[in-house]
Amino acid sequence: MKILDIAFKDLTRSFRSAFAIGMMVIAPLMLTGLIYFAFGGMSGGDVSMTAVKVGVVNADKLPADSVLEAPIGDNIRSMFFDESVGSWITATDYADEASARSALDEQEIGVAVIIPQNFTERYLSGKQDVQVLIISDPTLSIGPAVVQDMVTMMVDGVAGGGIALQTIMERLDANGIQTDPAQIPSWIERYGNWYAEFQRNLFHHPDKAAYVVVAPAAGEMETADPIQKVMGLTMAGQMIFFAFFTGAYSMMSILREDEEGTLARLFTTPTDRTSILTGKFLAVFLTVILQGIVLMVAGHYAFGVNWGEFGAMGLALTGQVFAATGLGVLLIAFVKNSRQGGPVLGGGLTALGMLGGLFTANMPNAMPAAMNTIANFTPQGWVLKAWRLVMDGSAAGDLLIPFAVMVAMGVVMFVVGAAMFGKRFA
Amino acid sequence: MKAIEVKNLRKSFGDFAAVQDANFGADSGEVLSLLGPNGAGKSTTISMLSGLLAPTGGEASIMGHSVIKEPEAAKKSLGVVPQDIALYPDLSARENLVFWGKMYGLRGAALKQRVDEVLEIIGLADRQKDHVGKFSGGMKRRVNIGAALLHKPEVIIMDEPTVGIDPQSRRHILDNVKELNKQGMTVLYTTHYMEEAAELSDHIAIMDKGRVIAYGTHDELIQMVGEQTRIDITLNTEAEKVLALWQKAEGVSKIDALDGKVTALVDDSNRVLPRLFEAASRVDVRITSVDIQEPNLETVFLHLTGRALRD
Numbered sequence: 001m002k003i004l005d006i007a008f009k010d011l012t013r014s015f016r017s018a019f020a021i022g023m024m025v026i027a028p029l030m031l032t033g034l035i036y037f038a039f040g041g042m043s044g045g046d047v048s049m050t051a052v053k054v055g056v057v058n059a060d061k062l063p064a065d066s067v068l069e070a071p072i073g074d075n076i077r078s079m080f081f082d083e084s085v086g087s088w089i090t091a092t093d094y095a096d097e098a099s100a101r102s103a104l105d106e107q108e109i110g111v112a113v114i115i116p117q118n119f120t121e122r123y124l125s126g127k128q129d130v131q132v133l134i135i136s137d138p139t140l141s142i143g144p145a146v147v148q149d150m151v152t153m154m155v156d157g158v159a160g161g162g163i164a165l166q167t168i169m170e171r172l173d174a175n176g177i178q179t180d181p182a183q184i185p186s187w188i189e190r191y192g193n194w195y196a197e198f199q200r201n202l203f204h205h206p207d208k209a210a211y212v213v214v215a216p217a218a219g220e221m222e223t224a225d226p227i228q229k230v231m232g233l234t235m236a237g238q239m240i241f242f243a244f245f246t247g248a249y250s251m252m253s254i255l256r257e258d259e260e261g262t263l264a265r266l267f268t269t270p271t272d273r274t275s276i277l278t279g280k281f282l283a284v285f286l287t288v289i290l291q292g293i294v295l296m297v298a299g300h301y302a303f304g305v306n307w308g309e310f311g312a313m314g315l316a317l318t319g320q321v322f323a324a325t326g327l328g329v330l331l332i333a334f335v336k337n338s339r340q341g342g343p344v345l346g347g348g349l350t351a352l353g354m355l356g357g358l359f360t361a362n363m364p365n366a367m368p369a370a371m372n373t374i375a376n377f378t379p380q381g382w383v384l385k386a387w388r389l390v391m392d393g394s395a396a397g398d399l400l401i402p403f404a405v406m407v408a409m410g411v412v413m414f415v416v417g418a419a420m421f422g423k424r425f426a
Numbered sequence: 427m428k429a430i431e432v433k434n435l436r437k438s439f440g441d442f443a444a445v446q447d448a449n450f451g452a453d454s455g456e457v458l459s460l461l462g463p464n465g466a467g468k469s470t471t472i473s474m475l476s477g478l479l480a481p482t483g484g485e486a487s488i489m490g491h492s493v494i495k496e497p498e499a500a501k502k503s504l505g506v507v508p509q510d511i512a513l514y515p516d517l518s519a520r521e522n523l524v525f526w527g528k529m530y531g532l533r534g535a536a537l538k539q540r541v542d543e544v545l546e547i548i549g550l551a552d553r554q555k556d557h558v559g560k561f562s563g564g565m566k567r568r569v570n571i572g573a574a575l576l577h578k579p580e581v582i583i584m585d586e587p588t589v590g591i592d593p594q595s596r597r598h599i600l601d602n603v604k605e606l607n608k609q610g611m612t613v614l615y616t617t618h619y620m621e622e623a624a625e626l627s628d629h630i631a632i633m634d635k636g637r638v639i640a641y642g643t644h645d646e647l648i649q650m651v652g653e654q655t656r657i658d659i660t661l662n663t664e665a666e667k668v669l670a671l672w673q674k675a676e677g678v679s680k681i682d683a684l685d686g687k688v689t690a691l692v693d694d695s696n697r698v699l700p701r702l703f704e705a706a707s708r709v710d711v712r713i714t715s716v717d718i719q720e721p722n723l724e725t726v727f728l729h730l731t732g733r734a735l736r737d
Contacts, residue, residue: 005528009514016516261512265573268476268508269529270501 002271006279007286010253014287024246024291028238029298051090052143054080055100055109059117072123073115076154104135111136111147157195232306235299236387237358239292240380243320246291247328248345250284255338277421284328288321311396315403316386322410323379329417356380379409427490429454429581429612435484437470444470448638450631452614457607459623460616461723462633468616472583476506489580505574509585511566515559519550519569522558523576530577540576548572564595571602581612588622620723632727639730647726654679655695656725658717659688671705682734689734691725
């Protein structure tokens with residue numbers, strides 16, 4: 001009973017501390033919120049985004065001897081008129097550069113894309129003296145950048161296709177296989193169609209933008225909105241990072257009690273030391289659980305995060321609690337006083353969080369392979385691994401190994417830390 | 427059975443002997459003061475009695491329960507008021523008392539009733555919902571004492587409870603101690619204020635350098651000094667210039683200088699004072715004030731150690 005009394009007292013103190021609440025709940029939600037709004041809050045669905053007004057001058061003509069069926073300029077132009085970008089790009093044709101510039105001056109359009117007359121011929125011959133010209137309203141930044149990226153990707157894609165076609169023909173020739181020149185336009189057309197679809201998917205369905213090599217696991221969750229998934233991983237990364245902070249910060253209460261004299265006073269009461277330490281450990285455990293639940297509920301309702309299947313989610317959260325509590329107890333066992341605690345926790349947990357991949361949680365392929373290996377040696381890395389599985393729709397059974405590793409790491413760190421505390425306050 | 431019994435109690439930290447063969451005791455319902463300067467070993471002694479430190483040797487018991495062999499039973503009979511405020515500043519006075527009551531095993535209606543009683547005793551019933559962190563030093567001290575009274579202990583240890591507080595709060599605390607003692611509680615009170623020890627105590631143990639150098643009632647201790655008188659002298663310069671001369675003066679049995687003030691123990695102040703003035707003038711030291719006092723506990727300490735009791 002006294003164990004619960006001590007834990008309840010610690011919880012009361014924690015939840016009355018503005019700093020603790022800030023670190024436990026407000027900071028992770030705010031950081032995730034910043035990323036959410038950086039994405040325009042798109043995962044919610046109801047987004048009003050001002051359309052980019054693009055004026056297109058397509059003077060490109062197909063060279064007489066070209067195997068292409070249409071000039072590249074037509075592909076570039078059609079990109080801006082594609083229905084898939086209709087909600088955020090409004091395109092208008094202009095006859096020449098002068099009229100497009102005039103429209104830009106009158107602010108009828110924000111960006112003008114000028115495709116010169118002999119662009120296809122010059123581009124395919126490898127000469128870079130003719131370029132697509134992009135003129136924009138100097139007060140705009142995002143719109144022109146998007147338009148430039150779209151043009152660059154399309155032109156690069158065409159160049160890539162040309163190189164691929166050349167390589168294939170050379171390989172066929174080297175193997176004694178004759179190609180029928182009449183088939184080339186059809187190949188190019190098929191490639192062009194695929195590439196246009198690829199570009200479309202890249203913006204709207206990134207998960208379909210490339211060929212899927214590995215078949216999805218049975219029961220894998222369908223993620224309707226990729227941005228929602230990014231938000232989920234971002235939220236998970238923040239939740240894990242601050243869960244470890246909370247574990248260590250809550251454990252620091254034992255140092256504060258030592259400095260405040262209340263720990264010594266507790267030892268003068270008929271309460272055995274094991275109960276006192278257990279009560280304090282229990283408070284840390286409960287605080288990390290409560291923080292996790294609050295953040296998950298808040299993440300779901302504020303950012304639309306789908307935390308996955310209930311059983312798997314429970315395992316990931318439980319493992320996270322074990323790992324965060326264990327590391328908190330171990331770290332604080334090495335700290336002499338609460339003044340020393342701040343830098344140790346700040347430095348140690350941030351470094352471990354980085355090594356564990358928490359700051360690149362929403363970019364799983366951004367880390368070099370070596371860093372992914374290092375992450376396997378950090379509790380944060382395993383917790384993130386577990387949450388990635390949960391958010392990919394894995395069932396509880398798929399989480400058994402990460403769960404076992406998290407619990408084992410947590411228990412080992414807890415036992416070592418608790419033994420050090422036991423010795424220190426014996 | 428004595429309420430508090432200490433026999434040959436020792437505590438060493440490495441080579442340093444903080445407490446050496448301490449012996450004293452207190453009967454039920456009496457106030458025993460441990461008097462001594464800072465570093466005398468008072469806090470170490472009560473830390474051993476309250477179970478915070480394990481003794482290196484010897485024995486101590488509270489209400490017949492050995493603090494070494496039966497620590498839980500000894501702690502149930504004991505309430506400890508630490509020297510520094512040991513409360514949770516972000517909890518209210520009532521929440522603090524409820525928590526400490528639970529740590530002494532109180533629950534439910536009994537706990538609620540006792541918390542109400544203690545809030546009345548310490549005079550903070552009207553401020554019970556305020557966070558302790560917002561209290562004045564004196565009010566914190568009162569809650570600090572209240573937390574040790576919740577389980578109605580038979581013995582209460584108070585470690586310098588009046589250090590650094592205003593005279594009004596000090597008076598309140600001393601009155602509290604007397605009231606608790608009147609209710610039958612045995613009090614072990616540590617202090618380096620000899621007037622507090624004199625006012626409160628049935629018995630006094632004087633400690634110095636880890637040893638109990640005297641034990642007895644106030645009158646018994648004063649009698650140790652005999653007919654001697656204490657003289658406090660203030661000089662216009664450092665005492666070193668004249669101290670050696672005064673130590674040799676006839677009729678001076680003990681003399682010590684502290685904080686610009688010289689305290690001397692003399693047989694007959696009427697005869698000795700002219701000699702002290704004469705010696706001072708020889709070395710051009712001017713005496714700016716002289717205070718002749720009847721023997722008190724400070725005189726006893728000077729008599730026993732050759733040093734003044736003040737910090």
